[in-house]
Amino acid sequence: MALAHAIMTALIEDDLSGYELAKDFEASLGFFWNASHQQIYQELRKLAEKKWLNKREVSQSGKPNKIVYGLTRAGQDALAEWVYGTTKTQAAKDELLIKLYNLSGDNAAHLTSEISGRREQMMRLLYLYEKIRLRHYDDPQTLPTRRKGVYLALASGIAQGEQFLAWCDEAMELLATIEA
Amino acid sequence: MALAHAIMTALIEDDLSGYELAKDFEASLGFFWNASHQQIYQELRKLAEKKWLNKREVSQSGKPNKIVYGLTRAGQDALAEWVYGTTKTQAAKDELLIKLYNLSGDNAAHLTSEISGRREQMMRLLYLYEKIRLRHYDDPQTLPTRRKGVYLALASGIAQGEQFLAWCDEAMELLATIEA
DNA sequence: CCCCTATCTGCAAAAGATTGCATAACCCCA
DNA sequence: TGGGGTTATGCAATCTTTTGCAGATAGGGG
Numbered sequence: 001m002a003l004a005h006a007i008m009t010a011l012i013e014d015d016l017s018g019y020e021l022a023k024d025f026e027a028s029l030g031f032f033w034n035a036s037h038q039q040i041y042q043e044l045r046k047l048a049e050k051k052w053l054n055k056r057e058v059s060q061s062g063k064p065n066k067i068v069y070g071l072t073r074a075g076q077d078a079l080a081e082w083v084y085g086t087t088k089t090q091a092a093k094d095e096l097l098i099k100l101y102n103l104s105g106d107n108a109a110h111l112t113s114e115i116s117g118r119r120e121q122m123m124r125l126l127y128l129y130e131k132i133r134l135r136h137y138d139d140p141q142t143l144p145t146r147r148k149g150v151y152l153a154l155a156s157g158i159a160q161g162e163q164f165l166a167w168c169d170e171a172m173e174l175l176a177t178i179e180a
Numbered sequence: 181m182a183l184a185h186a187i188m189t190a191l192i193e194d195d196l197s198g199y200e201l202a203k204d205f206e207a208s209l210g211f212f213w214n215a216s217h218q219q220i221y222q223e224l225r226k227l228a229e230k231k232w233l234n235k236r237e238v239s240q241s242g243k244p245n246k247i248v249y250g251l252t253r254a255g256q257d258a259l260a261e262w263v264y265g266t267t268k269t270q271a272a273k274d275e276l277l278i279k280l281y282n283l284s285g286d287n288a289a290h291l292t293s294e295i296s297g298r299r300e301q302m303m304r305l306l307y308l309y310e311k312i313r314l315r316h317y318d319d320p321q322t323l324p325t326r327r328k329g330v331y332l333a334l335a336s337g338i339a340q341g342e343q344f345l346a347w348c349d350e351a352m353e354l355l356a357t358i359e360a
Numbered sequence: 361c362c363c364c365t366a367t368c369t370g371c372a373a374a375a376g377a378t379t380g381c382a383t384a385a386c387c388c389c390a
Numbered sequence: 391t392g393g394g395g396t397t398a399t400g401c402a403a404t405c406t407t408t409t410g411c412a413g414a415t416a417g418g419g420g
Binding site: 002005006009012029030031032033034079080082083084086087088089090091092093094095096097098099100101102103104105106107108110111114118121140141145146148149150151152153155156157159160163164166167170171174175177178 | 182185186189192209210211212213214259260262263264266267268269270271272273274275276277278279280281282283284285286287288290291294298301320321325326328329330331332333335336339340343344346347350351354355357358
């Protein structure tokens with residue numbers, strides 16, 4: 001049920017359309033919970049049926065009309081209740097690490113380049129994170145309560161990302177010693 | 181297809197039964213790729229049908245008989261080929277961080293205790309990791325090639341875990357400043 | 361005018377994962 | 391003899407996620 005609650009979380013401050021939510025998931029909440037637009041639209045329909053969200057169509061000029069969703073009182077309650085439940089431990093799933101179990105002279109160069117690609121990707125992500133942090137979360141102590149939570153999520157992403165860069169460096173160094 | 185390849189990876193050095201594989205997934209490979217025994221048994225059947233694994237029944241005394249699977253030549257080839265493919269970037273999914281987006285005076289204490297629970301869990305895991313590292317991977321430079329890869333996976337787990345502990349501390353500190 | 365891109369919404373099939381249940385052999389201990 | 395634990399394998403239903411496709415509106419550029 002976490003996707004449903006992630007969507008509702010995204011709707012706490014603003015009402016959004018499915019399209020806007022999908023953008024948001026790419027740029028913010030999605031750092032911590034991926035979802036494709038197909039999943040989002042389907043979940044929105046279910047949530048509206050359950051009366052946790054309300055929907056209204058908004059006419060736009062210059063673009064197709066959109067359907068904007070907002071949290072209902074029932075939705076707010078369900079979300080607040082969900083936060084109190086116990087959280088499943090994160091499911092560890094990383095193909096790259098499994099591939100490393102298969103390390104050999106033959107594939108060492110390939111794995112090095114995969115790691116290097118991931119490293120670059122992470123650099124770009126960290127750049128984005130840092131930009132957001134500097135702009136909106138520079139002084140966590142003074143943030144309003146809810147924003148402190150968002151800050152902590154961001155801080156988690158940043159710390160994990162930086163740790164990942166360091167690991168990539170160690171990995172590439174060790175892989176460089178392997179002969180084909 | 182990653183589960184299939186994770187299973188085959190576990191079978192590189194030893195032939196194993198479904199039950200033993202499930203244990204392994206709890207204690208080693210599973211650090212980086214979770215799977216339940218139901219998933220494992222089903223996947224084993226599929227892999228045997230594809231001829232990537234062979235199976236043989238082994239009689240045991242004192243326990244029920246077991247079905248032991250081993251990599252075929254075709255399986256080895258498929259696995260080696262898979263390593264060369266491009267790796268999907270890890271899907272980020274962490275309920276806890278989404279919950280933090282919902283931080284409020286009401287739930288701060290609850291989230292603190294969730295984080296504290298996770299911290300403890302991670303401490304236990306790190307203890308296990310360290311034990312393995314000290315026993316089998318103490319001097320990575322001198323390991324045979326494949327084991328170097330396994331070491332890097334382990335090192336990734338350790339670094340991530342340690343980073344997580346530090347984050348938990350920062351989070352709990354900031355959460356402590358929030359009033360109900 | 362036509363194509364490209366962006367906005368916007370969705371269906372449907374397949375693959376993957378979780379949950380709950382079921383069964384059975386065998387041991388130990390009371 | 392019966393209950394509890396470990397080893398051992400699996401089915402079935404459901405839920406979640408991915409993948410591929412589809413179609414409509416509208417602006418801008420050539």
